[in-house]
Amino acid sequence: MQVAVFGGGYAGVALVRRLEDRLPEDVDILLVDDSGEHLVQHELHRVVRRPSLAEDITVPLTDVVDRAAVRRGRVTDVDPEENAATLSSGDRVEYDIGAVALGAETAFYGLPGVEEHATPLKRVEHAERIREDFLAALDAGGRAVVGGAGLSGVQLAGELAALAREEDADAEVTLLEQLDAVAPGFEPKFQRAVRDALEERGVDVRTGTPVASADADAVELDSGERLPYDAFAWTGGIRGPGALRGERPRVDGRLRVGGSTFVLGDAAQVVDADGEAVPASAQSAIREARTVAANVAALVADDDGLFEPRLEQFRFDSPGWLVSVGDGAVAQVGPSVVTGRAAVALKASVGAGYLSSVGAVRNAVDLVNEELDLTVG
Ligand SMILES: Cc1cc2nc3c(=O)[nH]c(=O)nc-3n(C[C@H](O)[C@H](O)[C@H](O)COP(=O)(O)OP(=O)(O)OC[C@H]3O[C@@H](n4cnc5c(N)ncnc54)[C@H](O)[C@@H]3O)c2cc1C
Incomplete structure (x- = not known):
């Protein structure tokens, strides 16, 4: 079984790290990102005054994940009906469960x-x-x-x-x-x-x-x-990523866009379990990843697909x-x-x-x- 996460920003990295802890060893985890680096974007404005900070806020993705495979590639399309993503190289990445965390443009x-x-x-x-x-x-x-x-x-x-x-x-x-x-x-x-x-x-x-x-x-x-x-x-x-045709799909607290595809972080317009619109932010992205990790784990545990597992609902509570x-x-x-x-x-x-x-x-x-x-x- 393969779980694929598209995008290695706050949402993608937080999700992969949780999945590494939660999923059985025989489930492959793939992280696809165009830059191969995790950017701590909420400090980006600092680089304008201190260019040397760029090094501190950029971390190779291979350093922040453990058993997940990291693949560098630009996602041009995600098809939740087909459980597949297309990369700019023309390659197709098929998945059993996928999560779109491509951020916004x-x-x-x-x-x-x-x-x-x-x-x-x-x-x-x-x-x-x-x-x-x-x-x-x-x-x-x-x-x-x-x-x-x-x-x-x-x-x-x-x-x-x-x-x-x-x-x-x-x-x-x-x-x-x-x-x-x-x-x-x-x-x-x-x-x-x-x-x-x-x-x-x-x-x-x-x-x-x-x-x-x-x-x-x-x-x-x-x-x-x-x-x-x-x-x-x-x-x-902000607008949605090109791979979602510029849209930010509107999702409820389960953060799901298809049977086995989730969307989180800036890439989604999230309305949480209380009906509140969740602000696009680093802290929302990290918190959403917790819910998606739980929901991916529930789908993995329910591998036989006989019953629809009960999925968690995200509730945004900012400190x-x-x-x-x-x-x-x-x-x-x-x-x-x-x-x-x-x-x-x-x-x-x-x-x-x-x-x-x-x-x-x-x-x-x-x-x-x-x-x-x-x-x-
Ligand atoms: C200057 C600045 C200051 C901010 N300050 C704050 C703040 O104080 N507090 C706060 O909470 N938020 C802040 N934000 C907002 C916050 O940074 C974003 O909400 C957050 O980055 C969203 O996380 P994400 O994981 O959804 O997307 P991102 O962090 O944008 O990550 C998306 C990842 O996907 C990759 N990617 C994108 N497109 C593709 C593609 N087609 N194929 C493959 N990979 C792709 C990118 O390289 C990136 O690694 C700030 C943003 C900026 C720019």
């Missing part, structure tokens, strides 16, 4: 010129390009525009403002958000604290400000105003939220919002704790050192 919503002129932030190369563009922009006049104030946009804007300060440059960082608050979907108290932290650091935060289009020199707003830029990054939204804003941080812990040194310490320990949990202890130590250097250096 950046959505540009067809806004004219935006995809052509903006850099998204999903991969290390993107962070490096944003850094290069911004440093070049500091010579040109220093106007950076970030489109989209979700978790990635607010943290990127914070890094750019901090980088300008470190370079002793008089840059202008503008963060655009079409909705009425930064960190849309989060609690108002958290949103206010994040906005304050950004504004304290000089970021020009414009909410209720949709982008209409962009050209090589300026971002044009719905209002008709043109915002000239020297560097332009886009973190305005809180945490973002960095340059050398500061904002944490929501239960009903309280924490800022200042306590939040900064929490941020460093969460990233390092995650890396340790997947066995990348050396990376974890380096990450803490870099984080401390970022915040006190």
Whole structure:
């Protein structure tokens, strides 16, 4: 019997590690990923200010799994009816039970010129390009525009403002958000604290400000105003992976898209057992993996297929939220919002704790050192 997991991000890695513990030895586990590396994406914005961090937040997948086979390949299609995936090489991967954890791609919503002129932030190369563009922009006049104030946009804007300060440059960082608050979907108290932290650091935060289009020199707003830029990054939204034709399938708490195929992490729109829409985030992806692991194990145990096994229902219960804003941080812990040194310490320990949990202890130590250097250096 073969269980195949597509995508080695938070969801895929957390799932494979659990399956390795839970499934009988005679079940083969295959992890397919296009990069062959696990990227700790929630620290990616840090690379804009500290390029050396890229090494700490990138771990070979063979180092984080145990008995699972790792195959490098780009998935172009998953067919839950056929229990099969197609790779860009033309190879077909057949499975008895499959899990799609391919993450999301950046959505540009067809806004004219935006995809052509903006850099998204999903991969290390993107962070490096944003850094290069911004440093070049500091010579040109220093106007950076970030489109989209979700978790990635607010943290990127914070890094750019901090980088300008470190370079002793008089840059202008503008963060655009079409909705009425930064960190849309989060609690108002958290949103206010994040906005304050950004504004304290000089970021020009414009909410209720949709982008209409962009050209090589300026971002044009719905209002008709043109915002000239020297560097332009886009973190305005996500869409499903190409292998799912750009869709993020809507699934209930069982996280199943077909008889033997599951979908989890950013690749899915999950409505949990309480009917709540689950935010696309690293912490949701890791938690969903626990439920999928239990459900895969139930299907494996029910190999004869006589009865439909009872599957677990995912219920999202977040311990809180945490973002960095340059050398500061904002944490929501239960009903309280924490800022200042306590939040900064929490941020460093969460990233390092995650890396340790997947066995990348050396990376974890380096990450803490870099984080401390970022915040006190
Ligand atoms: C800058 C930034 C800051 C963030 N901050 C936070 C935060 O503070 N807290 C939080 O909870 N979340 C945060 N997020 C969101 C979080 O990173 C994502 O929600 C999370 O990465 C989703 O996990 P995933 O496993 O679904 O997908 P991913 O982590 O994106 O993993 C997908 C994997 O699939 C692979 N893959 C993709 N396409 C293919 C293909 N066609 N074939 C084969 N392999 C493929 C990729 O290489 C990758 O390894 C942040 C994101 C960014 C970009």
